[in-house]
Amino acid sequence: MPGHGTMRAAPTIDIGAIERELRALWKDSAADPAASGNAVTRALTLNLVARATDSAMAEQVSAVAQSLTASHPNRTVLAVMRPDEPEPRLEAFVQANCLLTAPGVPQLCGEQVTIEAHGAATGQVASLVLPLLVPDLPVVLWLPGPAPFDDPLLPRLRGVIDRLIVDSREFTSPARDLAAMVAFEAAEAPGPGGGPRPPALSDLAWTSLTPWRELTAQFFDTRPLLPHLHRIDQVEIRYVPGPGRPNTLLGLLMAGWLASCLGWAPLEDAVSVEGRGLRLHLRRPAVGVGPGAIRLVTVDVRPDERPGATVGLSALHLRAVDGVLADFSVVLSDEPGYALTTAEIAGHATVRRLARCEQLSPGDLLAAELRLLSRDRTFGAALRAAGAFAARLG
Numbered sequence: 001m002p003g004h005g006t007m008r009a010a011p012t013i014d015i016g017a018i019e020r021e022l023r024a025l026w027k028d029s030a031a032d033p034a035a036s037g038n039a040v041t042r043a044l045t046l047n048l049v050a051r052a053t054d055s056a057m058a059e060q061v062s063a064v065a066q067s068l069t070a071s072h073p074n075r076t077v078l079a080v081m082r083p084d085e086p087e088p089r090l091e092a093f094v095q096a097n098c099l100l101t102a103p104g105v106p107q108l109c110g111e112q113v114t115i116e117a118h119g120a121a122t123g124q125v126a127s128l129v130l131p132l133l134v135p136d137l138p139v140v141l142w143l144p145g146p147a148p149f150d151d152p153l154l155p156r157l158r159g160v161i162d163r164l165i166v167d168s169r170e171f172t173s174p175a176r177d178l179a180a181m182v183a184f185e186a187a188e189a190p191g192p193g194g195g196p197r198p199p200a201l202s203d204l205a206w207t208s209l210t211p212w213r214e215l216t217a218q219f220f221d222t223r224p225l226l227p228h229l230h231r232i233d234q235v236e237i238r239y240v241p242g243p244g245r246p247n248t249l250l251g252l253l254m255a256g257w258l259a260s261c262l263g264w265a266p267l268e269d270a271v272s273v274e275g276r277g278l279r280l281h282l283r284r285p286a287v288g289v290g291p292g293a294i295r296l297v298t299v300d301v302r303p304d305e306r307p308g309a310t311v312g313l314s315a316l317h318l319r320a321v322d323g324v325l326a327d328f329s330v331v332l333s334d335e336p337g338y339a340l341t342t343a344e345i346a347g348h349a350t351v352r353r354l355a356r357c358e359q360l361s362p363g364d365l366l367a368a369e370l371r372l373l374s375r376d377r378t379f380g381a382a383l384r385a386a387g388a389f390a391a392r393l394g
Contacts, residue, residue, distance in 0.1 A: 013115070018092055025096055044073055048076045050065070050078050050142040051153055052079070053080075061076075062078065071370075075137075076097070078112060079129065079153065081125060087118060088118060089116070096110070123152075126152075140165060163200045166181065168250075178390045181383065182386075200376070203253075204362065204366065206253055208250070209250065210368070212330060233320055234321065235298070240310060240314050241311065250312065266281070270388070271392040277300060281297075326345045328344075330357070341353055341355050
């Protein structure tokens with residue numbers, strides 16, 4: 001549904017003034033429900049701290065924060081940081097994030113504090129964010145854009161956040177930033193001695209792969225097809241790159257998921273560059289042979305150069321040539337939001353079906369990650385495998 005908000009300017013960066021503005025905002029809304037025809041309910045379930053580097057990114061973050069109100073009403077603290085501006089400047093604004101509802105249905109609202117920081121004043125942002133957090137609610141830090149692990153907010157807020165959310169599809173130095181992501185995940189993994197729970201890591205690129213992983217797993221939900229899962233020898237992953245240098249991380253994460261789930265281990269020379277694509281070399285246990293026997297597995301990650309195609313994964317092919325020939329594929333359909341899945345096994349009829357494979361919006365991806373109550377161990381294993389591939393690129 002469309003949303004609306006009321007914007008008020010805070011005269012200075014005074015935390016007390018911001019809180020008074022928020023109270024006044026809710027008092028006005030509660031006093032005049034006739035303005036929208038609905039009673040207004042303030043309900044906060046988490047703190048969402050986000051950073052933007054320009055006006056366009058700030059608008060996108062605000063739109064996503066507002067869309068989250070339906071599932072995760074929150075206090076958003078948006079820091080718009082422009083350190084390269086010559087003059088230091090700080091401004092703050094507050095607004096209500098509401099979704100329009102049917103007449104008579106209570107209107108659920110969250111709230112947003114936007115901090116504009118220019119020049120040297122950006123160094124004060126973390127100290128302003130901390131007192132604006134609502135006590136006893138989870139704290140999520142969302143760092144969209146490239147190089148999130150270099151962001152100056154991260155070390156200042158690391159001790160108070162419960163989850164860090166990034167999007168590796170936006171990395172401009174994929175191998176370097178993937179290594180930083182792996183290091184963060186490893187450093188934040190809970191130790192055997194317990195203690196305070198460290199922040200969890202989420203990657204919206206990984207979340208976008210959920211439909212692909214579900215469709216792939218569905219091939220092997222039936223007992224007759226399950227044995228072929230452990231006989232896969234060849235994989236091809238195709239992706240549509242965004243503008244600029246191709247970012248292979250979606251393909252590497254998908255390959256990392258397959259490798260970590262199926263026990264594939266990279267060879268010494270695990271990665272070779274072939275044109276604009278990559279070939280990964282792994283080994284798996286051989287099926288139906290003595291203990292210790294292995295088979296080689298190749299995984300090709302290649303850009304799909306079709307003009308006008310949607311950025312993201314476009315096709316996945318799995319093939320078993322050891323024994324009975326078997327092919328499994330998921331290919332995006334020309335019909336938006338669908339993929340064609342095909343299973344071909346020697347001696348059996350080919351099975352094809354059109355299945356939902358939606359490209360989720362940033363708000364939907366973020367909402368899916370916010371539903372997680374603990375660390376995503378499947379993601380962690382896939383990330384470590386993808387990081388091992390990237391490390392061999394040099």
